[in-house]
Amino acid sequence: MTDTPHQKLRATVSKGDFPEQLETAPLVDALREKFGDKIVESHSFRGDQTVIVQREALLDVMKVLRDEAPFEMHFLMDQTVVDRLEMGKKPRFEVVYHLFNRENFKRIRVKVQVSEDDCWIDSVKSLWLAADWMEREAWEFYGIDFRGHGDLRNVLLYPEFEGYPLRKDYPKDGEQPRLPLRDHRSWPRPKPADIT
């Protein structure tokens, strides 16, 4: 029977105690040692390690995270944006990356804070091609400019749509119809014979 890291991890968890690596944050520590002040903030909750990175240092940090031990995160699982307008936090946007190492099942979450007035961030498309469509989507729904992407077009919305619908100050029912809508008051009332 082979003992993959995943099986080892499951064996420990099923015994009821958390494996040792869940109590510490070795990846965050390694990253802090390498980059120092460029890591603005970090935390770890039950093995979920998170770092908040300076915007200008993003590409350097990401390149190390992809290529160098002990990270070697070859898989960009997800990239998304959080609009913190209603949380009353500044800067307003947080771009979130989830990275995954398929060899040892380690994950790390990288966040970059972006303000509304200076709404840009470097594209990581050059490091993970998977970022292509996710950055386009983040651009069309949150209006964040991914510099160096070079092909920011709509993925889901229709071309004439104006504004960024997932920003918290976009009205929830802000429909932008492409056709003139029929007047609901002209709907014919059903005759009693229809509803028997």
Added chain:
Amino acid sequence: MDMSTEERALQESVVLTKMDHAINWCRKWSLWPYPFITACCGMEFMATSSAHYDTDRFGAALMRFSPRQADLMWIVGTITHKQAPFLRKVYEQMADPKWVLSFGVCATSGGFYRNYATVQGADKIVPVDMYVPGCPPRPEMVLDGLMKLMDKVGRGDQHPENSRTVSAA
């Protein structure tokens, strides 16, 4: 009463009715559906149209994937503003007389999607003849809606916004 041989033969083989009534009866039992399926209600639509519930009993089973060959449009699922022009175009491509059935609560009223993307009911785009609510509706509900629509077709009833190509029986 004495009947001639000719009269007896006619009684056994001829039914007298109004022309419109006969035409509407034919239309009622041979609806040709066009499925405009956009979302999860499509699963329930498949269940309804296949052998267990069998819309073929009503002559309404053979899907036409060209709107030009169809006279009943099933709008099955959420209609987004992005799709609205295509829905309208397909509807306009259908030959008269035509009927529209909205399947499920999203097509009927937008359902729980009150947001920037969703049309609040397919009837904001095309006139709808019969609404079947539910998320998704059970096949029994759909069959009930279909039978009510067939009654409507049999009466020669058509949505007032469609051109009047059907006369009442």
